[in-house]
Amino acid sequence: MATMYLVQAFKQVGRKLVADPVQTTKTAEKAMATAERLAPTRAGVIAFSQEVDVETDAYDEPRILLKLGDLPPGLME
Structure with a gap:
């Protein structure tokens, strides 16, 4: 298993x-920064982390590290 650290940003358009695009980082601290x-x-x-089994391409549930501002309803709930 490997841990991925990801950041997803959203723009307001109307x-x-x-x-x-999703950004990847090497650590939880970098994802939050x-x-x-x-x-x-x-x-x-x-910002969130997710465990992935690279051999089977299986992903665990994402773990939220930080949420800021307005996000789409139901995102990762």
Whole structure:
């Protein structure tokens, strides 16, 4: 198993939130720092980690590290 650290930011386009490309980082600390850096210029940002079994391509449930701003309803709940 390997741990992936990801950051997903969202822009406000009219009444919709549009996702930016997902960014990967090497640590939880870097994921949270990236989310905090993006937050002032985005409607919302979420940093999360996810365990992945590279042999079977199986993913565990994501673990939220940090949520900032407005996010799509039901995202990772």
